[in-house]
Amino acid sequence: MRIENSFIPVRGVGEVTERRLWEHGITHWDEFDGSVVGDTVAERIERFIDEGWTHLERGDLSPFATELPASSRWRLYENVREDTCFLDIETTGLDATRNRVTTVSVHRGGETTTFVHGHDLTADRLASELTEASLLVTFNGQRFDVPFLETCFDLEITLPHVDLMYPCKKLGLDGGLKAIERDLGIERDRPDLSGRDAVRLWHEYERGDDGALETLVSYNRADTRNMEPLMDLVADELHDRVFEPYCPGE
Known part of the structure; x- marks a missing residue:
């Protein structure tokens, strides 16, 4: 649709x-x-x-994103599928005023890039990535990822945004990203890792364990990449439920 x-x-x-x-x-x-x-x-x-x-x-989707309910913004995706940026962050905690962002992964055009605190994670790099995209897709990013980045990097993220959590709820898919992936058969490496592990891995890296950073980056990248097949499935299913009955074959 x-x-x-x-x-x-x-x-x-x-x-x-x-x-x-x-x-x-x-x-x-x-x-x-x-x-x-x-x-x-x-x-x-x-x-x-x-x-x-x-x-x-x-190529400006902002007016539509502003007027569409969060659960209906999936309708923007088909217009700019190839220019969609999937984004996920890891942090040292839940409070953006006290904690920091450790890694940010973005996935667009089949490629995933990860920025790491203390290496290449800067406001300019993030702004550049987002400027090149037409649509931002996150999971719970409306309440967490986006405001966290805006606070920590003094950014204003205005890119039209689909928070997958809301269209998932419209389909009765509740729980976190990994639980929904399991329900839909989307596989990932290291399904045993969680957000708490991401915090632990960062602290282990700070104590000198480079392998912990590799694991953290791999986890963050999996969260980000897996949003693309989830977005595809959700958009297709909602299309079939919402629009297909009125326009078969479209």
Whole structure:
């Protein structure tokens, strides 16, 4: 499902009205003709579509991300699949004012890069990575990863953001990333490691154990890479549930 199939970013259009539009064959912006809804809402939809095409031509998903509920931002993914940046961080604790970020992994275009505190993890490097992407995908990053990075590196992360935790909940997939991976059959190396182990591994590295850093980086990279197949599965399943009944084969 693409952004062009969506009408819920429009003020006054909820999921019920959007489904009604789809039921009447209006499944794409190009098919909207002002029918089905009242004049005021129709004018808003027409203005949204006109402005929406301009935003898409510029590659700017921000206006859509702002108006879409967190559980519906998966709709942005198909438009910019190849320019999506998957991100995960490890830290020494849960308080960004007292603890620090130890590693940050980003996965985009089939490649994973990891930045390490004290080596190459800087605000400039992070900003550069995010600037090159069109969409950010995290798991629980809306509440944790993004505000933690913003606090620790004095950044303002404005990249349109899909926090996978919310669309997963829409599918009844609860729990942490690794629990959901198990439920969906997504495999990883060292499934025994947890966030607590990530803290322990960093402290062992600080005491001189280089092998602990290698393990930590491997764990962080697995968290990041595995979000891509999870995003694919979630987007496909939600497409089938939300949109496919109204537009078979799309």
